[in-house]
Amino acid sequence: MNRWSERMIEAAIRFSGFVSIAFVVMIFLFLLTEGHALFRVTGLTDFLLGRNWHPISTPPQFGILPLLLGSLAVTAGASMMAVPLGIGTAVFIAEVAPKRLAGILKVGVELIAAIPSVVIGFVGMVLVAPVVREFFSLPVGLTAFTGSLMLALMSMPTMVSIAEDAIHAVPRQYKEAALAMGATRWQAIYRVILPAARPGILAAVMLGIGRVVGETMAVMMCTGGAVAIPSTLLQPVRTMTATIAAEMGETVRGSPHYNALFAIGIVLFLITLIINVTADLVIHRGRRDSP
Amino acid sequence: MVAAQPDIRPKIRSEEWSVWYGERQVLRSVTLGVRANEILSIIGPANSGKTTFLRSLNRLIDVARGVRTSGRLYLDEEDIREAREVEALRKRVGMVLALPAPLNLSVFENVAYGPRRHHIGERARLEEIVEKSLRAAYLWDEVKDRLHVSGFALSGGQQQRLCIARTLAVEPEVILFDEPCSGLDPISTARVEEAMIGLKKKYTQVLVTNNNMQAARVGDRTAFFLMGELIELGETRAIFTAPKNQKTEGYLSGRFG
Numbered sequence: 132m133n134r135w136s137e138r139m140i141e142a143a144i145r146f147s148g149f150v151s152i153a154f155v156v157m158i159f160l161f162l163l164t165e166g167h168a169l170f171r172v173t174g175l176t177d178f179l180l181g182r183n184w185h186p187i188s189t190p191p192q193f194g195i196l197p198l199l200l201g202s203l204a205v206t207a208g209a210s211m212m213a214v215p216l217g218i219g220t221a222v223f224i225a226e227v228a229p230k231r232l233a234g235i236l237k238v239g240v241e242l243i244a245a246i247p248s249v250v251i252g253f254v255g256m257v258l259v260a261p262v263v264r265e266f267f268s269l270p271v272g273l274t275a276f277t278g279s280l281m282l283a284l285m286s287m288p289t290m291v292s293i294a295e296d297a298i299h300a301v302p303r304q305y306k307e308a309a310l311a312m313g314a315t316r317w318q319a320i321y322r323v324i325l326p327a328a329r330p331g332i333l334a335a336v337m338l339g340i341g342r343v344v345g346e347t348m349a350v351m352m353c354t355g356g357a358v359a360i361p362s363t364l365l366q367p368v369r370t371m372t373a374t375i376a377a378e379m380g381e382t383v384r385g386s387p388h389y390n391a392l393f394a395i396g397i398v399l400f401l402i403t404l405i406i407n408v409t410a411d412l413v414i415h416r417g418r419r420d421s422p
Numbered sequence: 423m424v425a426a427q428p429d430i431r432p433k434i435r436s437e438e439w440s441v442w443y444g445e446r447q448v449l450r451s452v453t454l455g456v457r458a459n460e461i462l463s464i465i466g467p468a469n470s471g472k473t474t475f476l477r478s479l480n481r482l483i484d485v486a487r488g489v490r491t492s493g494r495l496y497l498d499e500e501d502i503r504e505a506r507e508v509e510a511l512r513k514r515v516g517m518v519l520a521l522p523a524p525l526n527l528s529v530f531e532n533v534a535y536g537p538r539r540h541h542i543g544e545r546a547r548l549e550e551i552v553e554k555s556l557r558a559a560y561l562w563d564e565v566k567d568r569l570h571v572s573g574f575a576l577s578g579g580q581q582q583r584l585c586i587a588r589t590l591a592v593e594p595e596v597i598l599f600d601e602p603c604s605g606l607d608p609i610s611t612a613r614v615e616e617a618m619i620g621l622k623k624k625y626t627q628v629l630v631t632n633n634n635m636q637a638a639r640v641g642d643r644t645a646f647f648l649m650g651e652l653i654e655l656g657e658t659r660a661i662f663t664a665p666k667n668q669k670t671e672g673y674l675s676g677r678f679g
Contacts, residue, residue, distance in 0.1 A: 229487065230487055302521075304519050304520070304521050305525065306485075307482060307485070307517075307519055308517075308519055308525070308585065308588075309525070309535075310482060310485065310512065311480060311482060311512055311516065311517035311519070311589070311598075312512065312513075312516070312535060312536040312539065312588065312589065312592060313509045313510070313512040313513040313536060313539055313540065313592060314509070314539050315509055318539060322535075323525055326526060327525075327526055
């Protein structure tokens with residue numbers, strides 16, 4: 132009897148383990164079946180490097196370079212703001228802030244994750260965009276920069292909580308040893324604690340960026356939606372995610388446009404997959420190196 | 423023979439030194455002196471305050487939150503509590519911690535870490551310091567051919583002697599040992615103790631240990647702490663053979679603690 136229930140539980144656990152993998156594989160297969168038909172109409176190079184996204188003109192053009200660069204611009208902008216800020220916050224919470232303040236900050240940063248992305252998009256559109264427009268004297272405030280600002284905010288919870296855990300996990304002796312040798316608090320943080328926590332911090336950065344790449348609603352609302360190759364962050368752009376979300380409702384099922392949106396989905400999937408796998412490798416390499 | 427003669431100026435002196443963590447008092451009015459070039463062992467059960475006393479001497483207790491102290495602490499008649507730069511104090515009062523904690527750097531860089539912090543950048547000078555420190559810690563012969571492997575690649579005993587070398591590299595006057603052999607096997611422990619005895623020529627050492635035999639082996643004098651109080655301090659042989667206080671005798675014979 133006991134052995135039987137043991138086996139049942141084991142089977143149930145194994146089933147739940149496989150379910151998530153099965154979902155990932157099935158989603159990827161679904162993207163492939165719906166997306167591959169595009170490549171009968173457009174070549175892979177024309178798709179990835181084409182400068183024109185005119186899905187409903189005749190003949191249609193399905194070049195996603197502007198969308199790729201739009202996503203890249205927004206991601207790069209968000210990372211430049213979020214990475215230093217996120218790591219700084221993590222160091223402050225883990226090493227500098229008094230206990231009570233650290234607790235409040237940690238909860239506060241994690242609360243950002245509870246804000247629905249449409250609300251963040253709304254704030255970006257109504258409050259931040261006009262400020263950006265005024266400040267840089269632009270014709271419109273809905274730019275890659277505006278989107279980056281909001282995305283930087285959205286990636287903070289992931290980045291801060293993972294980086295903070297990594298810093299917290301550094302053995303206390305490291306810090307005490309550095310201090311006992313006459314290092315200042317900052318020297319101990321910079322030369323001893325951060326290097327020891329580096330794998331975890333890199334993983335935090337990667338997962339934060341992964342969050343930014345995949346985000347849809349907030350960028351759609353804040354970046355202006357113009358399909359154009361940006362030359363600065365202060366221009367309106369359209370990301371891959373926003374394109375799929377905005378156009379999927381208007382396509383005819385099975386049409387080249389429909390297939391093209393799925394093909395974009397494949398590209399997005401691969402990008403986030405690469406980011407996540409890299410983050411994972413970095414974490415595990417770190418584990419192997421340390422004692 | 424020289425039992426607490428008033429004319430001997432101790433290297434380190436504490437007067438009615440008390441420490442509280444929050445509401446909890448962990449040291450109660452400890453008064454003692456550490457003589458230059460001696461090894462003073464501090465023994466006592468867990469929560470006796472011995473580690474806190476040690477950490478007071480290089481002000482590492484400042485790191486903890488909510489610490490309050492009273493009394494006085496002197497290093498060469500200078501007030502430790504009023505050291506203007508705590509980093510400079512810690513250069514004079516080095517410390518070796520309970521678990522060997524090499525930094526995630528090469529053997530060479532582990533030892534060079536301290537001198538670099540104190541603005542020694544010249545390669546030849548650093549090499550000289552590293553060799554001298556590793557020799558003094560009785561580690562040089564074992565690692566001279568692999569100075570550039572990670573500190574983690576060494577055995578536990580080697581790591582602990584690496585930490586001693588690292589401490590010596592900043593040329594302290596006093597070395598504090600916080601249970602330096604708690605994770606080591608007997609042979610490694612013997613090596614570390616050998617290094618400590620060799621260091622007596624140049625340094626004043628304070629050893630906190632849970633291992634009474636270790637205190638008996640290396641300590642010139644031994645102090646017994648209990649519940650934050652200094653119960654007895656005397657020549658090591660006297661403490662171990664004829665303790666004056668009943669509590670000391672009880673602890674040493676294993677009746678409690």
